[in-house]
Amino acid sequence: MRHFLTLKDYTKDEILEIIDLAKKIKKETKNREFIPYLQNQTLAMIFEKSSTRTRVSFEVGIYQLGGVGLFLSKNDIQLGRGEPMKDTARVIGRMCDMVMIRTYEQKKLEEFAAYSDVPVINGLTNEYHPVQLMADYLTMIEYGKANNPVVAYIGDGNNMAHSWLMLASKLGFTLRVATPKGYEPDRDIFNEALEFAKRSGAKIELLHEPKEAVKGADVVTTDTWISMGQEEEKEKRLKDFEGFMVDKELMGLAKEDAIFLHCLPAYRGYEVSEEVFEEHANEIFDEAENRLHAQKGIMVWLDGKRRE
Numbered sequence: 655m656r657h658f659l660t661l662k663d664y665t666k667d668e669i670l671e672i673i674d675l676a677k678k679i680k681k682e683t684k685n686r687e688f689i690p691y692l693q694n695q696t697l698a699m700i701f702e703k704s705s706t707r708t709r710v711s712f713e714v715g716i717y718q719l720g721g722v723g724l725f726l727s728k729n730d731i732q733l734g735r736g737e738p739m740k741d742t743a744r745v746i747g748r749m750c751d752m753v754m755i756r757t758y759e760q761k762k763l764e765e766f767a768a769y770s771d772v773p774v775i776n777g778l779t780n781e782y783h784p785v786q787l788m789a790d791y792l793t794m795i796e797y798g799k800a801n802n803p804v805v806a807y808i809g810d811g812n813n814m815a816h817s818w819l820m821l822a823s824k825l826g827f828t829l830r831v832a833t834p835k836g837y838e839p840d841r842d843i844f845n846e847a848l849e850f851a852k853r854s855g856a857k858i859e860l861l862h863e864p865k866e867a868v869k870g871a872d873v874v875t876t877d878t879w880i881s882m883g884q885e886e887e888k889e890k891r892l893k894d895f896e897g898f899m900v901d902k903e904l905m906g907l908a909k910e911d912a913i914f915l916h917c918l919p920a921y922r923g924y925e926v927s928e929e930v931f932e933e934h935a936n937e938i939f940d941e942a943e944n945r946l947h948a949q950k951g952i953m954v955w956l957d958g959k960r961r962e
């Protein structure tokens with residue numbers, strides 16, 4: 655049995671296998687063919703943080719696969735009153751077939767997974783957002799940007815930056831990460847990505863100058879400067895991230911046909927300008943839709959592994 659906690663645990667071949675499955679299921683879905691790959695299965699969805707896309711895509715996804723999703727908000731379950739993760743994991747594993755968790759520390763997710771008899775999927779932690787990156791990569795393929803691309807990630811060295819590091823270093827493409835000083839990705843995660851890059855041939859660069867990162871890029875991407883749980887740092891962060899907005903001028907340095915991706919929610923006038931956002935709305939909302947298809951691929955793949 656496998657969990658889906660970070661792309662660090664996945665080989666290039668496995669990532670591509672899941673993407674192929676997602677493509678196939680997307681095509682079927684577009685033809686209104688709803689094949690019950692996960693008939694009568696139940697997905698428990700535990701949320702300790704807010705969500706629009708993750709909740710909707712997992713709930714719709716499991717339903718379209720013939721199963722049902724249980725939305726479990728921290729405020730409504732005993733976890734929120736202090737019941738240990740490991741007990742919650744053991745109870746849910748007796749009744750459900752798969753679990754998705756959105757929480758704070760990756761360690762909490764790992765603890766849950768260690769006690770879970772059923773596959774656990776990371777729906778975002780402070781450190782990683784791997785399901786998002788599967789949707790992002792599917793979008794890159796659809797826009798013809800998956801063949802040895804140069805990707806520029808501008809902004810905070812957060813869960814999204816870490817997940818891009820894992821994707822690029824596993825698949826072997828070029829990733830330039832530009833952050834303000836003091837907001838670099840976690841050093842251990844960055845070093846791990848460098849190790850993977852040695853094997854895959856990926857080129858990973860850490861910069862502090864957005865223009866340098868974006869020059870000639872095929873894909874430009876960013877994320878909020880204030881992630882969930884960092885609300886108190888807002889004032890300081892807005893100051894520290896000055897000059898890191900992806901605006902028309904910055905985007906103009908990328909390749910002429912470059913795409914812009916954003917995991918959403920987007921804060922216009924901060925990490926991205928209204929103009930760039932609206933000019934690239936097509937790819938951004940294709941990316942959001944691809945959450946549904948990519949996660950169906952992940953769930954069906956995990957179910958297959960359990961049956962092997």
Ligand code: CP
Pocket residue numbers: 704705706707708709778786917918919
């Ligand atoms: N991108 C993403 O995970 O969005 P939500 O926070 O709305 O789930």
Ligand code: NVA
Pocket residue numbers: 778779780812813814877878880881882917918919
């Ligand atoms: N970095 C953001 C991503 C939201 C989908 C956060 O963790 O809040």
